Amino acid sequence: MARAQVEVVAVDDVRSVDGQSMLREVSSLWMTQRVDQGMSPEAATRAAADGRLREALGRADVRAWVARVDGTAVGYAITSENPFGLSTQPEVAIDQIFVDRRARRHGVARALLTTVVAHAERRGSEVIVSNVPAQSREANRFFARWGFSSVVVRRVVSTSVLRRRLTPGARPELLDAIRRRRHTAAPALQHESA
Structure with missing residues (x-):
């Protein structure tokens, strides 16, 4: 069976008509991701409606892309630049990457990562980073397969x-x-x- 053609489109201006449409696609996938992680559909809907996602995508240092197969949104990636603001070298951080379960193993994540790499190269970034929850075995395996290595332990306290x-x-x-x-x-x- 041949792989489906994956199209990756940048979410540019969330205030434009096209941007609003893509924002809805990202929001829908974002809610699906939250439900997959154990959040109730009602809580995911409330979280998406609070406007933080829209606000984040409107920031100058944040970029987002939607992956589509046959015109249907099936994945997204969101990155930010110099997330900690301390590095003198440009850094691109993958804040979120998600592919709908039904579209996995069809090259969607590869297409999204290829787009992120091209963005990082345009920005002059020599590294791409991602914060991955230590307890997420699937996410850690995913990033390790693509060559991401562990370089810090991020500790959190209330x-x-x-x-x-x-x-x-x-x-x-x-x-x-x-x-x-x-x-x-x-x-x-x-x-x-x-």
Whole structure:
């Protein structure tokens, strides 16, 4: 069976008529990706409607492409430039890449990556980076197959946890005890005021 012809189109101006159409295609695929990752369809719809995707695609440092097979959108890639702003050399980061399950193994990801490489070369970037969740075995295997290697471990902490650890003399067990007392006292206070 021959591979389908994959067309990759840049999402340029999200304010234009064509841009609005492509934004809808990316949004639909973005919601599909979220549902595939375990989010409910309702939550994915709300997340897409909040406007952050549209806002991100409108930024000057962000580029997006839609992959189509037979005129149907089946995948997308979103990149940003110098994501950490500290590198003196241009960097292109793949923020998101997604191919609908029904279109996988038909060269869609290859076409999207080829487009990203061409973009990086035009920008003078010598490297392409992607932050991949450590627990995502499928995504890590995907990027490793294309030659991406692990160069950093990105550690994340919530601000509240870091604040507790930075506060001299704070004892976590004391803070937990205060939280438990407040939590159990709140229903009793509500009952008395009623």
